[in-house]
Amino acid sequence: MAHASTMKALVYKGPGQKAWESVPAPAIERPTDAIVRITKTTICGTDLHILKGDVPAVTSGRVLGHEGVGIVEQVGDAVGNFKAGDRVLISCITSCGKCEYCKQQMYSHCEDGGWILGHLIDGTQAEYVRIPHADNSLYHLPAGVDEEALVMLSDILPTGFEIGVLYGAVKPGDTVAIVGAGPIGIAALLTAQFYSPARLIMVDVDDSRLALAKTFGASETINSGKQDAAQAILGSTKDGVDVAIEAVGIPATFDLCQNIVRPGGHIANIGVHGKSVDFQIQKLWIQNITLTTGLVNTNTTPMLLKTVQAGTLQPQQLITHRFGFDQFLQAYEVFGNAAREQALKVIISNG
Ligand SMILES: [Zn+2]
Ligand SMILES: [Zn+2]
Incomplete structure (x- = not known):
């Protein structure tokens, strides 16, 4: 199936600059590649970091985005699991499998x-x-499942689950504090419930996000801009939380996590940190804590797909705004002012 030789794309033009413009459409470069026509995509906090110039590996002219679902347009000779016309989920992580x-x-x-x-x-x-290494980097969409919900599986659900919940070793009966009620914090909140923790305490500075977190299963919320979150959490637990999940990426939120973790507990860092933090090793060396961090592997994506298909997980709850491809810059405007717009995740649909 042949597609047009040019296409519209959101192109990074150097720090602070982007454009929705015509660029050459991609072609198969290696036999393991697939070309996918995007039907729905979204914008990630990481894209905003890139636009600020925080990720120097991204060079001017790069088409942004690492999440989405679509329809396979064409496959290379070595692709065995997918064919033209297949509806697919794109993983934010590309993997050769070998x-x-x-x-x-x-x-x-x-x-x-x-x-x-x-x-x-x-x-x-x-x-x-x-999509390079298509056989390993794409997933077939289960029939009858909302495509918008599945866009949440490209990055944020596996990230919140793997780096927050699994690395944090959330267990039944645990008291878990999630610091940051943005999309990733909410993804951790939704997937932590697989393990029936006793308490899920959500911390943020935005009351509307905290109110949303309540509807997604938080048992308690704390606005750390209005009260001392460490004091509130330590005052309502015996000696701190079993698991503190950091989902912001600034020194203050990392500090909060190290101040509320109980002896033997876990700090699971998901936040993308732009500068160093002050790790209180002189206090924590004796506390038998575990500190984890990392980039999502997406090895749990097949499992998460099943939970979405079964309705156990309903990630479409995260979607607050919807746009067409011709409104791409507007979608960035809204997502870039998430607090003012009360935005969590935006969906941008192609046609
Ligand atoms: Zn992302
Ligand atoms: Zn590999």
Whole structure:
């Protein structure tokens, strides 16, 4: 199936600049590639970091985006699992399936992949995208499931689950504090409930996000802009929380996590940190805590797909705004002013 030689895409033009413009459409470059026509995509906090110039590996001219669902347009000769016309979920992590890291399911460190979409190669905020190692980096969409819900599985659900809930080792009966009620914090909140924790305490500075968190299963919320969150949490627990999940990425929120973790507890950092934090090793060395951090592997995506198909997980709850492809810049405007717009995740649909 042939597609047009040009397409519209959201192009990074250097720090602070972007454009929705015509660029050459991608073509198969290696036999393991697929070309996917994007039907729905979204914008990630990481895209905003890139636009600020915080991710220097992204160069001017790069098509942004690492999340989305679409329809396979064309496949290379070596692609066996997918064919033209298949509806697919695109993983934010590309993986060859063969290297040492892939063999350990540490796809984020794939020697010929990892996070490359919208970073080192052109991404999903476009009419078409080239997906390397398609057999391992795409998933068939289950029939009868809302496509918008599945866009949440490209990045934020696996990130919140793997790096927050699994690394944090959430168990039944635990008291869990999630610091940050943005999309990733909410993803951790939704997936932590797989394990029936006793208490899920959500901390943020935005009352509307905290109110939303309540509807998604938070048992308590704390506005850390209005009260001392550490004092409130320590005052309502015996000696702190079992798991503190950091989902912001600034020194103050990391500090809060290290101040509220109980002896033997876990701090699971998901936040993308732009500067160093003050790790209180002189207090914590004796507390038998575990501190984890990392980039999502997306090895749990098949499991998460089943939970969405079964309705156990309903990630469409995260979607607050919807746009068409011709409104791409407006979608960035809204997502970039998330607090003012009360935005969590936006969906941008192609046609
Ligand atoms: Zn992302
Ligand atoms: Zn690999």
